[in-house]
Amino acid sequence: MKLYIKQKTFTFVDRFSIKNEVGEDVYWVEGEVFSFGKRLHVYDMSGKEIVFIEQQLLKFMPRYNIYINGACVAELRKELSFFLPKYFISGPDWNVSGEFCGHDYEITQSDQRIAVISKEWMTWGDRYELNIVNQQDEILALAVVLTIDCVLANASS
Secondary structure, eight states, X not given: OEEEEEEOSSOSSXXXXXXXXXXXEEEEEEEOSSSSSOEEEEEETTSOEEEEEEEOSSOSSOXXXXXXXXXXXXXXXXXXXXXXXXXXXXXXXXXXXXXXXXXXXXXEXXXXXXXXXXXXXXXXXXXXXXXXXXXXXXXXXXXXXXXXXXXXXXXXX
């Protein structure tokens, strides 16, 4: 299954939709403007919050908690590295590897592919394709990709 994430350009608030393969909106993401640390909410089209992502403050390296339906299911940490960024995801025991700045990476568990994220070129704004192997991993894989995007956005600002 594939999801498409297109962030709108020229906005002051993080707010964008996530589409399925046929171009229908399936989720929308909204960031909090006046909060300490980065906070993102992911809603289904009925308006129910399904994911909440919250940056942990006062940490040397970026750390985020991922909540699904109100329960903390994972913590994503960026590890100190001299050459390529490394991310560790506690909770589901997933590994993330690839070219993060170019948005070309994959999520694996025990050498089994969970999802692949790739940037689509020649589009207005940033657009990413998230290809998820099993539908049961859809929400958490989406949350991991959004969290890595938060880390990258904070690093570039």
